[in-house]
Amino acid sequence: MNLSTRSRFKLGNLGPARASLPLIIIGIIVSAAMVLPLAYLGIRASEAGAGIMGILTSYRTFEVFANSAILALVVTALSAIIAVAAAFLTVKTDLPAKKFWSVILIMPLAIPSFVGSFALIATFAPRGSVLQNLLAGLGVEALPSIYGWPGAILALTLFTYPYVFLTTRASLRGMDPALEEVSRSLGCSTLSTIRRVILPHLYPSIAAGSLLVAFYALSDFGTPALMRFDSFTRIIYVEYQLAFDRSSAAILSLLLVALVTLILYLEHRVRSKAAYYSLGPGTKRDPTLISLGRWKWAALAFCGTIATLGLFIPVGVLLYWLLQGVAVGASFPNLGVITLNTIYAAVVATAFIVALALPMALLAVRFPSKSSTIIERLSYIGFAMPGIVVALALVSFGANHLPMFYQSMGMLVFAYVVLFIPLSIGAIRSTLLQISPRMEEAARSLGLGAGRTLLSVTIPLAKTGLLAGSALVMLTIMKELPATLLLAPTGFKTLATQVWTGAESASFSYSAAPALILVAISAISVTIILSQEKESGRR
Amino acid sequence: MASNTKFAIIGIIVAVAIVAGVAGFAAISNDNVPEQAETTGAPTMETQTLTIYSGRSESLVGPIIEKFEQETGIKTEVRYGDTAAMALAIIEEGRNSPADVYYGQDAGALGALAKEGRLLKLSDPLLQKVDPALRSPDGEWIGISGRARVVDYNTNLVDKSELPDSIWGFLDPKWKGKIGWAPSNGSFQSFVTALRLIEGEDRAREWLVGIMANEPVVYSGNSPIVEGVARGEVHVGFVNNYYLHKFLQTDPAYPVAHHHTNGDAGSMINIAGAAVVDTANNKEIAERFIEYMLSEDAQTYFATSTYEYPLVEGIKAVGPQLPIKEINKPNIDLSNLADLQGTLDLLRDIRAL
Numbered sequence: 001m002n003l004s005t006r007s008r009f010k011l012g013n014l015g016p017a018r019a020s021l022p023l024i025i026i027g028i029i030v031s032a033a034m035v036l037p038l039a040y041l042g043i044r045a046s047e048a049g050a051g052i053m054g055i056l057t058s059y060r061t062f063e064v065f066a067n068s069a070i071l072a073l074v075v076t077a078l079s080a081i082i083a084v085a086a087a088f089l090t091v092k093t094d095l096p097a098k099k100f101w102s103v104i105l106i107m108p109l110a111i112p113s114f115v116g117s118f119a120l121i122a123t124f125a126p127r128g129s130v131l132q133n134l135l136a137g138l139g140v141e142a143l144p145s146i147y148g149w150p151g152a153i154l155a156l157t158l159f160t161y162p163y164v165f166l167t168t169r170a171s172l173r174g175m176d177p178a179l180e181e182v183s184r185s186l187g188c189s190t191l192s193t194i195r196r197v198i199l200p201h202l203y204p205s206i207a208a209g210s211l212l213v214a215f216y217a218l219s220d221f222g223t224p225a226l227m228r229f230d231s232f233t234r235i236i237y238v239e240y241q242l243a244f245d246r247s248s249a250a251i252l253s254l255l256l257v258a259l260v261t262l263i264l265y266l267e268h269r270v271r272s273k274a275a276y277y278s279l280g281p282g283t284k285r286d287p288t289l290i291s292l293g294r295w296k297w298a299a300l301a302f303c304g305t306i307a308t309l310g311l312f313i314p315v316g317v318l319l320y321w322l323l324q325g326v327a328v329g330a331s332f333p334n335l336g337v338i339t340l341n342t343i344y345a346a347v348v349a350t351a352f353i354v355a356l357a358l359p360m361a362l363l364a365v366r367f368p369s370k371s372s373t374i375i376e377r378l379s380y381i382g383f384a385m386p387g388i389v390v391a392l393a394l395v396s397f398g399a400n401h402l403p404m405f406y407q408s409m410g411m412l413v414f415a416y417v418v419l420f421i422p423l424s425i426g427a428i429r430s431t432l433l434q435i436s437p438r439m440e441e442a443a444r445s446l447g448l449g450a451g452r453t454l455l456s457v458t459i460p461l462a463k464t465g466l467l468a469g470s471a472l473v474m475l476t477i478m479k480e481l482p483a484t485l486l487l488a489p490t491g492f493k494t495l496a497t498q499v500w501t502g503a504e505s506a507s508f509s510y511s512a513a514p515a516l517i518l519v520a521i522s523a524i525s526v527t528i529i530l531s532q533e534k535e536s537g538r539r
Numbered sequence: 540m541a542s543n544t545k546f547a548i549i550g551i552i553v554a555v556a557i558v559a560g561v562a563g564f565a566a567i568s569n570d571n572v573p574e575q576a577e578t579t580g581a582p583t584m585e586t587q588t589l590t591i592y593s594g595r596s597e598s599l600v601g602p603i604i605e606k607f608e609q610e611t612g613i614k615t616e617v618r619y620g621d622t623a624a625m626a627l628a629i630i631e632e633g634r635n636s637p638a639d640v641y642y643g644q645d646a647g648a649l650g651a652l653a654k655e656g657r658l659l660k661l662s663d664p665l666l667q668k669v670d671p672a673l674r675s676p677d678g679e680w681i682g683i684s685g686r687a688r689v690v691d692y693n694t695n696l697v698d699k700s701e702l703p704d705s706i707w708g709f710l711d712p713k714w715k716g717k718i719g720w721a722p723s724n725g726s727f728q729s730f731v732t733a734l735r736l737i738e739g740e741d742r743a744r745e746w747l748v749g750i751m752a753n754e755p756v757v758y759s760g761n762s763p764i765v766e767g768v769a770r771g772e773v774h775v776g777f778v779n780n781y782y783l784h785k786f787l788q789t790d791p792a793y794p795v796a797h798h799h800t801n802g803d804a805g806s807m808i809n810i811a812g813a814a815v816v817d818t819a820n821n822k823e824i825a826e827r828f829i830e831y832m833l834s835e836d837a838q839t840y841f842a843t844s845t846y847e848y849p850l851v852e853g854i855k856a857v858g859p860q861l862p863i864k865e866i867n868k869p870n871i872d873l874s875n876l877a878d879l880q881g882t883l884d885l886l887r888d889i890r891a892l
Contacts, residue, residue, distance in 0.1 A: 060887055127772045147757075225723070225759045234723065241623035242728055243883055244651035246630070328789055388624060392631055399632035407618075407637065486621040486628055490590070501619065504596040 012109040018452065024369070027375045033418050034378045037385055038257065040393035044250035050249045061235065061252075068232035069259060071149075071224075072217040075156045079213045080206055082157065082306060083164030084199075089299050091172040092198075093290045101303050102169070103526050106471065108310030109162035110522030112479040112499060114222030116310070117155045117510075119317035121146065121226060151227035158225075158310040159217045163472060164209030167427045170468035171205035172198070172435045173511070173533065176277075177288070190290055201276055204433050207267055208426030212472075214263060215384035215422075218256060227357050232256060233386045253389050258385040264377045277436035315519060318512045325509020332513040334493070339517055342494040345409070346477040346525075349416035353473050354466060356417065357424035361465075362458070365432040366440075379425055382418040387482035388394060390419055393483075395486050407489055415483040420476055424469035431465025432458075465535060471529045475522050495521075586826050588614045592629060594622025595811060596645040603840045607831045621649045623725075625722055629816055630655050639686065639819040640828055642683070644811050645725055646873040649680040652814065653874065659815045660820060661829065666831045669850050673810050675874050682810030682873075684841040685848030687780040688730050690798040690805065691765055696774045702798045706734075706805035709775070710749035716757040719764040719776035722891040726761065726779050728810065732882045734804035736768045737869050740885070747889050769795050777805070784858050785844035797860065802867040810873065868878055 008098045055061055090102045108116070118362070124132045126142045146154070175198070183193040223233035232252070239249035287533035292299055338501045382390050394415050397405040405411050439461065443453040459466065488494070495514040502511030570625060593600060597619050610617055618625070622644035629636050641658075644648050652658050658679040666678050673682035690709075692702060703709060709718060721727050735743040756773050758764045764776035765783055775798075786793045800806050813832060815825040831837055838849035848856050848863040856862060 054884070058887070060890070125770075125772070127770050129770075226763075228757050228759060238723065238883060240627060241621070244623065244627065244630075244648070244727055246627065254843070324789060391624075392627055395628050396631040398631075399635040403635050406635070481623070486624060490616045490618050497619070501596045501598055504598075504621075510598055 023359050023363045024135070026420045027372065030356055030360055030417075030421065031375045031378050033414070034381050034421075036397055036418065037382055037393040039388045040396055041250045041253050041257070041389070043245050043511055045254055048247035052251050055235075055248060056251065056255075064230050064235055065232050065255065065259075065389060067230050068218055071152055071156070071215045071229070071231065075160065075217040076159045076210045076214045077078050079151065079161035080210050083209060084159045084168055084202065084206060085159075085170055086165050086303065086306065087168040087202075088194075089292075089303060091169055093299065094290050095292060095296070095299055095303070099530070101307075102530060103523060104307045104311060105165055105303060106162045106475075107131050107307075107316075107519065107523055108159050109166075109472070109475045110526075111159055111311070111314045112481070112496060112515070112518070112520050113155065113159050113220055114226055114503065115318070115499060115511070116159045116314050117151070117226040118221045118503075119314035120151065120155055120158075120309075122317050123313050124151075142283070142489065147168050147228040149229065152224055152229035152231070154309075155219065155227060156213075156217045158306070160213045161310075162475075163212040163216070164206060166468045166472055167205040167465075168202055170427055170464040171430050171434065174431050174464045175201055204271070204276060204425075205430035207271065208382060208430045211263070211267060211380065212383065212423060212426060215260060215380060218260065219384055219386045221386055221388075236386055237388065240392075245505075245536040246392075249389070252386060256385065257381065260381065262505055264380060268373065268377065276433040291425055304411070311519075315516070318515050318519070321508040321512035322516060325512060328509070330509045332510075335498075335513060335517060338493045338495055338498055338514065339521065341492055342496070342518070343413060343521060344473050344486075345416075345492075345494060348409075349413045349420075349477050350470055350473045351428050352413055353417055353421050353424050354428075354437075354470055357421055357428055357469060358459070358462075358466070359424050360421070361428040361432055365429055366437060376425065376429070379424045383420060387480070388417070391415065391483040392484040394418065394483065395530045397486065407487065409489055409492070412484065412488045412492075415487045416477050416480065419483060420473050421482065423472040423476060427469035427472060428462060428465040431462045431468075435461045467529050467532055471526055474525050474529070478522060497513055529537075587821055588616055589639050589821075589824050590637050590644055591615055591617045591640045591750060591828070592625045592638040592816075593617050593619050594625045594641075594648060595619075595705070599845050600642070602844070603832070603837050603891070606836065606840075610836075611827060611831065613827065615828075619756060622761070626652050626824075629657060632666060632818075636816060636818040638816045639821070639825045640813060641816050642811075642813045642832075645686075646682075646755075646810055646876050647651045647725065647729060647814065647815055649675070649812050650874045650876060652816070653677070653679040657817050659817055659819065661815065662826060663829055664756055665826060671875065672868070672870070673808065673850055674812070675814075676872060677874075680812050680814035681829060681833075682700065682812045682850050683829075684811050684838075684845065685850050686809045686811060687799075687863070687866055687868075688726070688805055688809070689780045690775050690777060690800065691768050691778050691783055691795050692775045692798055693768050693771055693773075694794045694796050696771055699796075699798065700815075702775070704801045706800050706803050707746065710746070710753065712753065714775070715753045716756070717774035718750065718753055718756055719767045719773035720750070720755045721760050721764055721777075722886055724760050727777060728882050729776065729809050729876045730804055730807055731886065733807045733869060733871050733875045735881060735885070736875055737804055738869050740881070744885060744889065747885065747891060753892060765766060765795060774824045779809075780848070780860065781846035787858065794802070799861055799866055802869055804869055806866055806868050807871065808848070808863065808866065808868045810850070828866055 056207050063486045086105050090098045090105065095101065121129070124143060124146045129143065132140060132143050179197055179201070180193055188196065219233060221237055226233055226305055236249050236252045236256070239245045239252060272536070292319065360376060360379060363372045368499040374384045394411070398411050435458070440453050440457055443457045444450070448456070478494070481496050484494055484497055485500070498514035499511045499518065502508060571655060575842050577788050591604070604615055604617055607613070619629070626641065626643060626648040629638050632638070641649070641652060655703060660678045661681055666674060666681060673681065673685065690702065703711070731743065731747070734746060756767065758767055761778040761782045764778050765786060767773050768776045769786065779795060783793070783795055783797065787797065799846050815822055815829070819825045833851050834853060835851070838851045838854045841847050842849045842854060846858060
């Protein structure tokens with residue numbers, strides 16, 4: 001029984017050979033938006049002076065570039081392990097309080113990475129941290145240093161594994177339970193079923209989430225800065241923020257684009273061409289749950305540890321800062337308006353992103369060709385760039401080519417689309433792979449138009465992916481900073497900008513309240529989004 | 540094929556709807572966002588809105604800008620962001636920049652804007668309010684408040700008499716592993732640039748290599764250094780003067796104090812300053828803003844709320860701080876600090892960055 005490693009059907013044989021015009025139009029529009037940051041980098045890079053050769057040829061640049069690449073690799077591997085284990089436990093086993101753990105294990109995504117890193121440092125720093133103070137009684141004067149590799153890996157893994165968790169979870173829920181039943185009826189053990197049937201079916205979603213983790217690790221600035229890790233983004237920031245040398249920064253950013261392109265190419269090459277959907281009608285039953293038995297406690301300990309490090313510790317530190325602030329009489333003005341702003345921007349942008357991501361994913365899955373692949377791969381560029389690079393590219397484009405549009409809500413939504421559309425495309429793409437194109441064909445042959453087919457067949461079947469994609473996008477938008485600061489309408493504040501304002505002036509109590517609200521509304525959104533899943537686990 | 544055409548039509552309608560929707564948001568937000576309070580000030584000024592790009596955060600300068608609105612009746616729209624990012628935004632926006640005034644956190648960003656030719660020369664009466672050493676020699680920007688480099692030390696671990704008068708004293712091996720610094724921090728890099736200007740490239744390198752030999756602990760910025768000093772992770776740290784006072788406010792017994800070196804880069808005074816951008820609609824109103832920031836009210840505000848040094852004669856700094864006049868600051872042109880390339884190359888070369 002080996003359902004997935006060999007392709008039995010060419011996708012192209014099942015669907016119509018060519019994509020319909022609207023799909024192509026949306027694909028082209030979205031890719032044009034994605035090309036903007038690249039075009040900007042190209043223009044700035046062409047203006048570079050001679051000094052750039054010194055930077056490019058120095059051993060130091062090479063070393064730091066390698067640091068970032070290795071960091072991305074390690075963080076991705078660890079995130080995938082944690083996320084797949086967590087997804088299994090919360091979907092396929094009889095783990096107690098699965099709904100609770102599902103929400104809790106997604107939540108680290110809501111913690112802005114610099115807040116999370118700060119909290120980890122406050123807890124685990126070598127001297128004067130919470131843990132060292134606790135151990136001081138036992139004569140521990142200093143803990144092993146968290147700074148550098150360990151801190152960067154720990155923080156990035158904890159705050160990005162939910163990308164893989166959400167996409168994997170969606171695929172696990174979308175899987176036809178009949179596949180496992182067949183496997184077991186043919187005598188495979190639980191473990192062997194997992195290894196030979198379930199895991200191979202999860203590859204596309206694990207890969208989709210892993211790409212996001214890798215690109216996040218490559219482009220993040222906050223965590224490496226706080227963890228004193230020598231990352232490539234730091235060099236880019238130095239050029240921008242200290243030397244005001246936009247051309248050198250652009251050339252270095254293009255170096256990052258080259259690495260990202262290589263990763264996208266490799267991921268595409270190793271991608272299995274297998275069919276991930278089942279050919280039969282599927283069962284209507286809930287999948288049988290694996291009994292954890294004596295392993296229940298180990299499973300709970302695992303979930304608890306991850307949740308403690310990724311959520312409870314940051315929230316605890318934030319609460320401590322808040323109480324400290326309240327003690328000295330800090331006030332938190334306008335948080336109601338700011339919270340509504342944040343929700344408004346995130347909901348509107350998420351709606352746009354999902355509406356654009358669905359056709360993009362359909363294009364990539366149903367009409368695989370060189371151009372649809374390039375269009376889909378291109379969508380990752382914005383997410384893989386340091387935020388400041390994309391934000392400045394859009395400042396330049398907006399102010400000079402769309403002045404009416406500049407510093408408006410529309411511009412901000414546009415920026416969020418450029419930055420975060422791959423989060424949604426990846427999640428939707430991996431669930432679409434589980435849906436047999438024959439379902440759509442059947443609907444069409446019964447006389448349903450393309451639009452109706454999309455609404456009444458494709459969207460309901462892809463619901464888990466659409467929801468997972470929405471959750472990823474919502475949470476990520478709510479904590480976005482550089483583009484929000486540069487492109488939002490003047491005076492439009494979000495919770496993330498308030499957190500930053502406090503951190504910028506070293507008044508952490510000022511940061512604590514908006515950060516806690518951010519976590520709270522993220523938890524509510526995740527709960528609402530996941531509650532939509534109820535019916536969608538079954539077909 | 541018929542249904543394909545229908546799909547195409549639906550798709551185009553959706554695409555148009557999306558574009559229209561986004562444009563709609565643009566229109567709505569343009570109408571709604573600048574919500575302005577009723578003002579009672581001078582009628583001539585009321586018709587104009589002053590757009591300020593502030594690299595200083597709202598918690599620092601928001602209250603005083605609000606007061607400016609109340610007292611002058613001039614409406615403001617303030618965009619808050621990172622000092623460098625806001626300057627870069629003005630440069631990227633080019634001729635279409637909405638900015639009238641740029642208000643930044645260090646002389647480097649102001650110098651970068653001046654170098655791009657994006658600043659207007661300020662009028663002489665305004666310039667004369669501030670020490671020439673703390674404004675642009677060409678009159679393109681002016682210091683509003685002062686930010687002094689200091690050596691912060693842990694009062695439990697270090698006796699004041701042990702602290703050297705010169706930054707060169709920290710090359711002594713007795714400071715091994717006890718120094719905190721932040722080579723990626725802008726203020727620190729301004730300090731290194733000053734060191735190069737004052738003592739020359741070779742001496743600057745010698746000092747940095749000497750400090751590196753003492754295995755300094757690297758921090759991400761000034762606040763983490765002060766906290767590191769307080770926690771005893773390090774005994775001394777190279778920072779700016781105002782960070783400590785925030786911690787002193789929540790904990791008066793915070794075990795950290797300032798030390799000033801004598802006439803070298805370690806006692807440099809940098810500024811937070813403002814400038815009129817060349818795209819300003821009305822230079823006069825823009826200058827009124829800068830004038831207000833140099834008024835007694837505003838200068839007192841900076842002394843008591845941001846703990847920076849006021850730059851106008853007759854207003855005192857608060858807290859346990861040496862008066863700005865008593866700091867033996869080195870003699871340098873702050874606009875030369877805009878050229879950071881050499882500093883970055885040097886820091887990279889000795890592997891501090």
